[in-house]
Amino acid sequence: MNPAPNRPVQAGAVTGIWPDLPARQQPSWPDEAEAERVRERLGQFPPLVFAEECDTLRDQLAGASRGESFVLQAGECAETFDQVTAANIRDRVGVLLQMAAVLTYGAGLPVVKVGRIAGQFGKPRSQDTETRDGVELPTYRGDMVNGFPFDEASRLHDPDRMLEAYNASASTLNLVRAWVSGGYADLENMVTWGAGTPRTEAVRQYDEVTEGVARALRFNRAIGVDSPLFHSTTVFASHEALVLDYERPLTRIDSRTGLPYATSGHFLWAGERTRHPDEAHIDFLARVMNPVGVKLGPTTSADDVRRLVDRLDPDRTPGRLTFITRMGAGVIREALPPIVEAVQALGAAPLWLTDPMHGNTFTSASGHKTRHFDDVVDEVRGFFEVHGALGTVPGGVHVELSGNDVTECIGGVVPVLEGDLGQRYESPCDPRLNRNQSLELALLVAQMLRESDPTGGVS
Ligand SMILES: O=C[C@H](O)[C@H](O)COP(=O)(O)O
Ligand SMILES: C=C(OP(=O)(O)O)C(=O)O
Ligand SMILES: [Mn+2]
Numbered sequence: 001m002n003p004a005p006n007r008p009v010q011a012g013a014v015t016g017i018w019p020d021l022p023a024r025q026q027p028s029w030p031d032e033a034e035a036e037r038v039r040e041r042l043g044q045f046p047p048l049v050f051a052e053e054c055d056t057l058r059d060q061l062a063g064a065s066r067g068e069s070f071v072l073q074a075g076e077c078a079e080t081f082d083q084v085t086a087a088n089i090r091d092r093v094g095v096l097l098q099m100a101a102v103l104t105y106g107a108g109l110p111v112v113k114v115g116r117i118a119g120q121f122g123k124p125r126s127q128d129t130e131t132r133d134g135v136e137l138p139t140y141r142g143d144m145v146n147g148f149p150f151d152e153a154s155r156l157h158d159p160d161r162m163l164e165a166y167n168a169s170a171s172t173l174n175l176v177r178a179w180v181s182g183g184y185a186d187l188e189n190m191v192t193w194g195a196g197t198p199r200t201e202a203v204r205q206y207d208e209v210t211e212g213v214a215r216a217l218r219f220n221r222a223i224g225v226d227s228p229l230f231h232s233t234t235v236f237a238s239h240e241a242l243v244l245d246y247e248r249p250l251t252r253i254d255s256r257t258g259l260p261y262a263t264s265g266h267f268l269w270a271g272e273r274t275r276h277p278d279e280a281h282i283d284f285l286a287r288v289m290n291p292v293g294v295k296l297g298p299t300t301s302a303d304d305v306r307r308l309v310d311r312l313d314p315d316r317t318p319g320r321l322t323f324i325t326r327m328g329a330g331v332i333r334e335a336l337p338p339i340v341e342a343v344q345a346l347g348a349a350p351l352w353l354t355d356p357m358h359g360n361t362f363t364s365a366s367g368h369k370t371r372h373f374d375d376v377v378d379e380v381r382g383f384f385e386v387h388g389a390l391g392t393v394p395g396g397v398h399v400e401l402s403g404n405d406v407t408e409c410i411g412g413v414v415p416v417l418e419g420d421l422g423q424r425y426e427s428p429c430d431p432r433l434n435r436n437q438s439l440e441l442a443l444l445v446a447q448m449l450r451e452s453d454p455t456g457g458v459s
Contacts, residue, residue, distance in 0.1 A: 009051055013043030013249040014260050017287060023244055023280035025124040025273055027145045027157040035159040035245060042162060042249035047263030048118065048169055049237060051254035051289070057236045057266045058291040060112045062319030064395045065351035070109045070449060071396025072100050073238060073267075073324075073353060074438070075116030077430035078123050081143050084168045089175050090184070091403025092117060093235065094193040095435055097185055098206060099442035100233075101193075105209045106446025112236070116400070118172040119239035119265045121165040122246070123429050124273040140428060143168075144243055148428040162246045169237075169264070176235055185233045187213055194435065198405060200414045202439040241268035241292075244280060251288060262288040269293030269324060272358065277307035286311050293322035298335045298359060302342035309348045321350040324398050325383065328359030329375040332382035340390050354383035355398040361430065364410070368421040370431045373411030377444055384448045394452065397445060401433040402426070412437040 029035040064071045074096055076083070083089075092115070100111040121144035130139045130150070137155045140148045144165040147154030179185065184192075190210045197203055217230060241247050241262065250264040262268050268288070272295040274281040285292040294308055305323070313321040323343070327335045332354075343350060356379035360371045380397060387394040402408070407416045407424045408431035416434070425431075433441060 009047050009252040009254055009261065009263060011044070011046075012252075013039075014251045014253060015043075017260070018244075018248055018280075019283060021278070021280040021283050022276075023274075024276075025141075025242060025271075027141065027159075027243060027245070029157055029159045029245075031159070038159040038162050039245055039249045042166060042246065045166055045250070047250070047252050048166075048173055049263055049266050051256065051261040051263075053236070054261055054266050054290045057112075057114070058317075058319035060319070061267075061291050061322060061351050064112055065318060065349055065393060067393040067395070068110070069112055070103060070107065071112045071114060071351065071353060072096065072103060073114040073116065073396060073398040074099065074401050076120055076402070077400045077432060078142050078428050079117065079120045079168070079172075080148070080428060081164055081168050084172055086175065088403070089172055090179065093176055093179055093184070093403075094195075095401060095403040095438050096235065097233070098190075098193045099438055101190060101213065102206060102209055102439065102442040103446050103449070105212060106443065107449035109449065112396070113233065114236045114238050114267055115176070116238060117176065117235075118169040118237040119165070121168065122240065122242040124240070124242060124271050142242075142429075144246060159245070162243065165246065166250075173237055176237070180235050181232045183231070186231045187217060188231075190214075194439075197435045198414075200436050202413060202436050202443060205443055206439055236266040238267035238269070239265050240271050241281060241284060242271065242274065244284060247284060254289070257289070259289045260287055262290050267291050267293065267322075269295060269322070271295050272297040272326065275304075275308070277304070277311050282308065282311055291319055291322065293324050293353070295355065295358070296323055296325045296327075296339060298327045298331050300335075300339055302338050305339050305342050306346060309343060309346050309350070313348060313350065316348055318349070319351065321348070322353055322395075323350050324353045324355045326355035326358040327379070329356070329378040329382060331359070332379050333386060336383070336386045337390060340386065340392055344390070344392065351395040352383075352387060352392060353396045353398045354380055354394070356380050356383070357400045357430065364418050364421055366418065366421055368408075368425055368431070370418075370421060371409045373409055373433070373437055373440075376409070376433070376441065380441075380445060381448065384452050388452050397441075399433060399438070399441065400430055401438045403435060405436070406432060406434045408432050408434070409437060412440055
């Protein structure tokens with residue numbers, strides 16, 4: 001991230017604008033007085049992001065919705081407090097920069113980089129409890145709410161964890177901002193972004209990209225051309241707006257406009273389980289001025305999307321609303337067209353992203369939650385096909401990945417086999433693409449972009 005503009009936002013939480021609506025997937029704090037103390041404390045903390053940065057991202061997302069750029073939104077399913085180390089943050093930023101470089105080089109399009117980072121600490125779950133060997137405990141709901149170890153004390157919901165989530169987000173963001181503006185993201189450093197990754201076909205192709213960029217830089221230098229854009233970039237922060245006791249106190253009034261902004265991240269989205277137009281999460285997103293997103297699963301109806309557009313983007317502001325579809329590879333080609341057509345009929349032009357992860361999860365024979373790389377690629381292909389056929393813009397991808405060599409998703413050119421899943425399965429929630437699978441996906445998406453008209457024929 002570039003240094004934040006020196007624009008003050010009013011200290012203290014915005015209160016009094018939150019109606020009492022049903023809110024799903026919320027923690028059950030055992031001690032309400034302690035929760036209130038934490039909410040008040042969060043309300044006094046400085047904002048993590050600035051309103052003007054959110055406006056910049058909104059404008060960039062508007063460009064992507066017109067096909068002028070492509071969005072890469074990627075990161076952990078669930079960030080954990082343990083991962084807040086320099087090495088881990090560097091690896092997460094590194095893989096994002098590598099994928100973005102492959103996409104830019106391969107497709108000739110600017111890439112808007114958005115991390116699932118510095119706030120992705122709350123998880124919605126399908127079940128409230130988990131049973132192991134006859135012992136039933138609350139499910140893990142992200143480090144912001146409870147702990148992953150399967151014991152009673154860890155699984156208790158603890159509001160003090162929201163303070164730790166804020167601090168973890170602040171230190172993550174601090175390092176990300178420093179790295180991407182201070183040298184690590186310099187195109188001269190491309191070779192270091194994937195340092196240590198085992199040498200595979202995807203890495204070999206990445207090395208070709210590195211060599212091509214180096215040649216272009218040498219040429220530019222020789223003719224006297226230089227630009228700050230060769231030496232730094234911007235990575236925006238995003239997460240699911242899930243735990244309202246965290247998000248509401250971090251909402252602040254922008255001193256320029258007098259309007260509320262969520263300051264826990266630049267871009268926030270509502271998940272598939274909390275996207276009900278009349279409930280608290282959509283109401284929260286409707287009240288803040290940030291660019292916002294909504295995940296849309298295979299059961300989404302045309303009426304759902306009409307109501308979401310009316311609630312979240314009544315003025316049809318370019319870049320304000322992103323729909324992140326996560327239909328499943330088997331159904332996207334049938335389920336997505338009616339949704340896109342319903343939105344087109346409203347005269348709305350949201351940014352469309354594909355999340356090819358969450359509709360393709362299954363449990364392996366070994367009991368691991370996993371996804372097959374081929375399904376991930378096939379859903380992205382279906383996304384391009386549907387938007388190509390309807391004349392709308394396939395604006396970007398949203399993926400869960402790790403900067404490390406984990407074995408959580410099956411497949412890839414150097415395949416992770418079903419029997420390998422236990423080797424390095426480290427995610428506390430959903431299976432992530434490893435570094436090689438992430439690079440391979442970026443190479444394939446660059447090819448799909450080259451083969452498609454990213455403007456959907458509108459320019
Ligand atoms: O990340 C997304 C959700 O939290 C996750 O897919 C839910 O998983 P579950 O079905 O195991 O609860
Ligand atoms: C919970 C998530 O996804 P969804 O809401 O689409 O299931 C997620 O992105 O981690
Ligand atoms: Mn997930």
